[in-house]
Amino acid sequence: MNLRNKISISLIALSLSFTAIHANKSFKNTDPEKDKILVYVLKNILTRGHFVVKDMNDDFSEQVYTSFIEGLDPSKRYFTQKDLKEFSKFKYEIDNQLLEDDVSFYNTVYANFTKKIKNAKSYYAELLSQPFHFDKNETIDIDYDKVPFAKNENQLIDYWRKQLKLNVLSRVQNKIEKQDDKIKKDSKTKKKSFDSLEKEARAEVLKNMDELYLRIEELEHEDWFSTFLNSVVGAFDPHTTYMAPRTKERFDQDMSGKLEGIGARLSKKGIYTEIFELVSGGPAWKQGELEAGDVILEVAQGDKEPLDIVGMRLDDAIKFIKGKKGTEVRLTVKKKLDGTTRIISIIRDVVELEETFVKSTIVEKEGKKYGLINLPRFYIDFSDIDSRDSAKDMEKEIARLKSENVSGLLIDLRNNGGGSLKTAIEIAGLFITEGPVVQVKYRGQDPIVKNDENPKMQWDGAVVVLVNELSASASEIFAAAMQDYGRAVIIGGNQTYGKGTVQSVIPINNFYPKYEKDLGAIKMTIQKFYRVNGGSTQIEGVYSDIAMPNKYSYMKFGERDLTGALIWDKVPQAKYTKTNSYENFSDVINKSKNRIALDEQFKLINEYAKWLKENQEDTSYSLNFKDFSKESALLEVASKKYTNAFKNETKLNFESPKYEFPLIEKDSVLGDKRTAWHKNLAKDIYVAEALNVLKDLKLKNTTETVRN
Template sequence: MKITNKFNITLIVFLLIFQSLKADNTFAKDTDPEKDKILVYVLKNILTRGHFVEKDMNDDFSEQVFHSFIDGLDPSKRYFTQEDVKEFSKFKYEIDNQLIADDVSFYNIVYQSFIEKIKNAKSYYGALLAKPFNFKKTETIDIDYKKAPFAKNEKELINYWRKQLKLNVLSRIQDKLEKQEAQLEKDKKIDVKSFKVLEKEARADILKNMDELYLRIEELEHEDWFSTFLNSVVGAFDPHTTYMAPRTKERFDQDMSGKLEGIGARLVKKGIYTEIFELVSGGPAWKQGALEAGDIILAVAQGNSEPLDIVGMRLGDAIKFIKGKKGTEVRLTVKKKLDGSTKIISILRDIVELEETFVKSTIVEKEGRKYGLIDLPRFYIDFSDSNSRDSAKDMEREIERLKSENVSGLLIDLRNNGGGSLKTAIEIAGLFIPKGPIVQVKFRGRAPEVKNDTDPKMQWDGAVVVLVNELSASASEIFAAAMQDYGRAIIIGGNQTYGKGTVQSVIPINNFYPNYEKDLGAIKMTIQKFYRVNGGSTQIEGVYSDIAMPNKYSYMKFGERDLDGALVWDKVPQATYTKTNSYENFSEVVNKSKSRVALDPKFELINEYAKWLKSNQENTSYSLNTAEFSAESKLIEKASKKYATAFKYNSDLRFKSPKYEFPLVEKDSILAEKRTIWHTNLAKDMYVAEALNVLQALKLKNVEVITKN
């Protein structure tokens, strides 16, 4: 069976193991009790005074932190037993009192116990994988560990390990058997391996994966595992309030701005080595030309200084030495992938822009008219540099470029856009309306405040369609909701967007403890809820599409409504605004599209597929008997074949870069390849094809508007 059609069992189990350990490091020596207490002191004060939800630190709060922390350390029930949890339960209603006193005793006791449990892990999995499992035994495993109880004692705990590892091995054997069967169909003369041989190989594969996993665990530092406890505390207020350790904050800033300073290479850990995974197009390493994907970095020198050996160093630390300020030199000692030779490569660091973060556009011709498609991956901004590029500035420039090529309408793709800057979302919405309110925001205990576009000019007065899905969230929902409320655009895509109607502010903790020399990180805290101009919140509900199209997410649980502790939906008074009512035939176009989607056998098949995925998501039980597992696999494989063609589609549309990109792709082969792949995928995207049908059918009312220069 293709286990990915149900769940990728091996991946899920390993992720659960790593998730339970990501906040732990048995070997960490950088503990700092003073810093820990300062963090608790500052965080509790920030939260109780500034969070949108007014919440008392009481017994209910204490119980929530208790369960969150233990589940966060051991989500797959591999370490703690019921006896351990019973011992911890002495503190279940004392955590709030400890936090008020800046005391982390509960944390220390649980963690010390956890350290002892981790020490046993290698002996558990090593012994269990040293000999074959009994695959003739009739038994099952349920991988919904949220519902599973903790093991009664160590004997039962080892049995938990046995079942989980047995499932991993069984899944790996099944994959090997399927590959062997596929090879046999092509070549009857290949050597066929017995089940015994495949089983031995599978156990060796799983053992190697486990060893690599625990090697990564050993690299984690005190900062990592203490963050799990702090996030159990701050997460008790709402699921989007998080503590960000200094390294996490640095990554967050990079994601928000879409840029970093360094050599422009993505790195991965391969065993004890740091390997080049990918070069960033246009970055310093790409321009220098000597570094390639697959090369291994052995040592790092700053300019003419002595090189530092980074073999065996944790990836985060290695990156610290490789990154650096613009204009500084780094000399890398590299083992080349192609010939194994060792070379010293000098690179001058620079600002690296992550191209895939930024707005990009393409043009497609349809029945003699041109249309622009703008992809907006996120609402990015660099808060530290007001002169830097951001999504609003880029969007305005991209629209102007498309206007110069005489496009007849714009399709804005917000699929998988998880949000970003509220400021840029408001500014981008303002590009499409004369002026008026875009969103309402509300602090705790205050009346809602209306955020307006005050510029009476419009950057684009033509037809607009906005494409969304269930992963379009936050700032994406602000923009889509404004376009819908004004009647400015047709929203098409998933049934409803994610439903994140809250605003977070990132606050450096050192602002509240300025005399402390060490970096305390930051808190990303929910400080506001936002509301549509019609008064309704997008919290939980999201934005319902004017035209809903089935997709693989249609019945899955992963939206805001499925998060524990999510804030509730509510509403405020409607803002004063005037609808643009831009189209003569809005309802007609919507109804015709709905009919096309309903009658399209492709979408009907996708809807069936989505229901099938949902049923598989709910079925978390697996047989650990070879014959039964194989039979279940074949049933799933047979069912999945029915949906194999669900997303196979070709519109015959041809997408091309706008003219300003021609010289860029000519001199940048990586960018050219990325654009070719993007354009090819767009032509095979049935959701884009239907959105373009809608865009083509829209007729504007004869309304005089003033456009921006």
């Protein structure tokens, strides 16, 4: 990784810290009654139903205080020590206020912060209006946990100056490198002066900041108050969150993998709502007139009067464009290609987000065919139990691969953050006969064993499960069950994420039905889950049978690094029957470990992971151009060593299963996506080694009963 990449990561993090801020222009959109109701209901739900018994005392108050202040101002750009002195009178009073449904702490901070946002716009505009002095010897540390809050406004402005200077400096460096490359290719290229490039860089940073603060100002009181509520509920554990109505709607969409609307992804460009991408197979895609880059000016529901959405916040615009299946929406659109304006009529329908769903491919290796199934999420639509879900789709996909006579299955759960516990249990059941899959435990109660009750085993052949450090929750349930039963080899990162808790999404109006407005929902930790062998996946995750080095190997990563994460513990193991599916399980694992240890590319990846860790810990940058350039050059040299770390040509050829052929003929977008996926798989060293393991496994038919 060179310095440019390192800087870009830092700047992205900086931008994200801004977008996490929920500010509003004034108090005019506040709803004090709703705020108090939310506090009243949430505190009662949490104290009675959360897995952890937690007193709302001074320690709790301090935790909420710290979380809220740091969450609002992670880059130390807004509050000074004078502000903190004002806030500190609430430090040990928040618990008492919450017990009285009092939100004085929130109101005080909110009022202060609204002013700070207005100040910030004048700060960055003024600082970016003049050239920075890059011959000055000074540094900046972007590990803001180590940086104290500014003593006063002057120091605060200096914090701003350094952060903006770093942003401009990185852009100037990139511009100089690009210019040098152009000159090497064409000596007639006109060379711009440093001052000219610096001016361009400042203009770009100013434009980005203006767009950022435009988005910040669009955020409403509901967004802002949600941040405070999440500081409160997050004091119980990191996975308990409050979801405002819009957030809950997006959560349901993610869980089900579908929505009702026109099937277009939208983005905000200044004051305009623009088509970013059409969802393949969706209503807009089928209708054929709407294209990426088109700008939506007005929205009409059927033959009603159109509504002007120019300047409207994106979430609100989406609300008018989406709608129930079978209804008509008329969009007044400015076309990207010719600039003409036209009205496009689209009949809304159910839109399935294809990238959410199970997909498979077939690869041939040494004369045998193997199936690879990618499961990006354990999805389900809780409002329609008869609709598709990950378990039903997985069963179909396995049947399709069986019909093509594959010899083994590789289940790819990398980056799968979880989802439905129900579907995780059902998917595990496809690979075993009936029996326990996971144990769940409410607070103060004995564990409950959750069983696969279907005696049918959909796949009795060889199985390898590919995971990484981002495989979490339901992914860990499935992987742990496969490991405990001896049903599959788990291969991937050293250990999975380590989220061993279960959340329930509860509509808050259920507890306060007399309030007519939508109060949103709470996603609350109500259970911990445990493997059938009794151990929790909390903190520990699932350790791979075969660990392969990757870029996360030495990073701080996973549940164990979250503040307030629940502890690891264990319960008695359940009664289950190990499949002992393989006669050469240990030999295959040892063979793979030896292969990995001797592989030069894996050695290089391991070195790269160590190098990344070192750079992660180095958070200081020089703001002197010459020193900055020297640091950049040194990192560039070092990074070249790892250029080919993940470039791997396996010579494997992946093809879609036969049932997809007619679908791809009708849908070129789907075909392009599959082609890109197959190309990436052919370069994937982790898939290649997992297939080596799958090829080496030999089945046997003995079983062994494990009793508690």
